[in-house]
Amino acid sequence: MSQNAPAADDIKFAYWVPNVSGGLVVSKIEQRTDWSLEYNQKLARTAEAAGFEYALSQIRFTAGYGAQYQHESVSFSQALLHATEKLKVIAAILPGPWHPAVVAKQLATIDHISNGRIAINVVSGWFKDEFTSIGEPWLEHDERYRRSNEFIRAIRGIWTEDDFTFKGDFYRFNNYTLSPKPVQKPHPEIFQGGSSRAARDNAASVSDWYFTNGNTVDNLKSQIDDIRAKAAQNNHSVRIGVNAFVIARDTEEEARAVLDDIVRHAHVEAVQAFGHAAKEAGKASPEGEGNWAKSTFEDLVQYNDGFRTNLIGTPLQIAQRIVALKAIGVDLVLAGFLHFIEEVEYFGKKVLPLVRELEREREAQPA
Known part of the structure; x- marks a missing residue:
């Protein structure tokens, strides 16, 4: 049992699985991170020992912004589960290329093999070329989320009901029974x-967890308050995960120097191409904004705005900021690192114990 194992209400930690090449920054800086299976299995064991509860595998079908090579998410997730004992791995899925019946069957089997340690991240898709290059229709922004809504309702029904019948615009089932059902009850997370508005509304109606890009505490709070209010109207509850790129060093000066170095060595053409594609996708939403609407060049060097969460500094500074995130309703921090294995280990030794200590201190304070 890890000394950093959380209590039920403690903030949880996940890490991005580097199952694509190029690491988690669009930069030419040297990274002691590798996309191979051997490296990732060692990283999974390191993260598990450090106190991480989740790992999120990425889904890519085409090369983009430095990610020339990509391992498929579901099969790679299963390989990581074989290498660990407690870690839960979240496999990213794209509705369109995957049908919910296939995913439900596939993940139910993995759930049995891993004794209940698989989860799913439903990615509605934002990169048009990724769909058109493999012959998949490209839907308008809100239609993609409407399909994801049906996808989630369908997969949940398959996992929890016998003789499941569903009549949607994208998916149809007629008295379908999956057997065996997953180990996890009521179903894998x-x-x-x-x-976008459509993404938040979808989370507030059908998802167990909502991931948002990195952002400031104030901006995150407004998002979280909005989602939780919508979820309450739907008699639904949803937990919140936030993306963050962690640079933990013994001094703040060292940490800031690493950030400066990452940005100074940015792959300029790849960052600009990613920024253009991402912002064009956001403009297609009815409100004209998406995940990266207000992202600067520096923000886009970490492609999910991880720098904006500001988990950059000493272990104490980072721990204090994590507890501040918890105070506004964040349930999980999804972390990326420059040199994954050594920095995950450092995080587990230096940062996580301080987070737990600060959580206990806050709990002891009078209401």
Whole structure:
């Protein structure tokens, strides 16, 4: 049992699985991170020992912004589960290329093999070329989320009901019974991300978890308050995960120097191409904004705005900021690192114990 194992109400930690090449920054800076299976299995064991509860595998079908090579998410997630004992791995899925019946069957089997340690992240999709290059229709922004809504309702029904019948615009089932059902009850956890109105409304109605890009505490709070209010109207509850790129060093000066170095060595053409594609996708939403609407060049060097969460500094500074995130309703921090194995280990030794200590101190304070 890890000394950093959380209590039920403690903030939880996940890490991005580097199952794509190029690491988690669009930069030419040297990274002691590798996309191979051997490296990732060692990282999974390191993260598990450090106190991380979740790992999120990425889904890519085409190369983009430095990610020339990509391992498929579901099969790679299963390989990580074989290498660990407690870690839960979240496999990213794209509705369109995947049908909910296939995913439900696939993940139910993995759930049995891993004794209940698989989860799913439903990615509605934002990169048009990724769909058109493999012959998949490209839907308008809100239609993609409407499909994801049906996808989640369908997969949940398959996992929890016998003789499941569903008549949607995208998916149809007629008295379908999946056997065996997953080990986890009522079903494996369902994650979903996005920042648009459609993404938040979807999370507030059907998802177990909502992932949002990195942001300031004030901006995150307004998002979280909005989602939780919508969820309450739907008699639904949803937990919140936030993306963060962690640079923990013994001094703040060292940490800031690493950030400066990452940005100074940014792959300029790749960052600009990603920024253009991402912002064009956001403009297609009815409100004209998406995940990256207000992202600067520096923000886009970490492609989910991880720098904006500001988990950059000493272990104490980072721990204090994590507890501040918890105070506004964040349930999980999804972390990326420059040199994954060594920095995950450092985080587990230096940062996580301080987070737990600060959580206990806050709990002891009178209401």
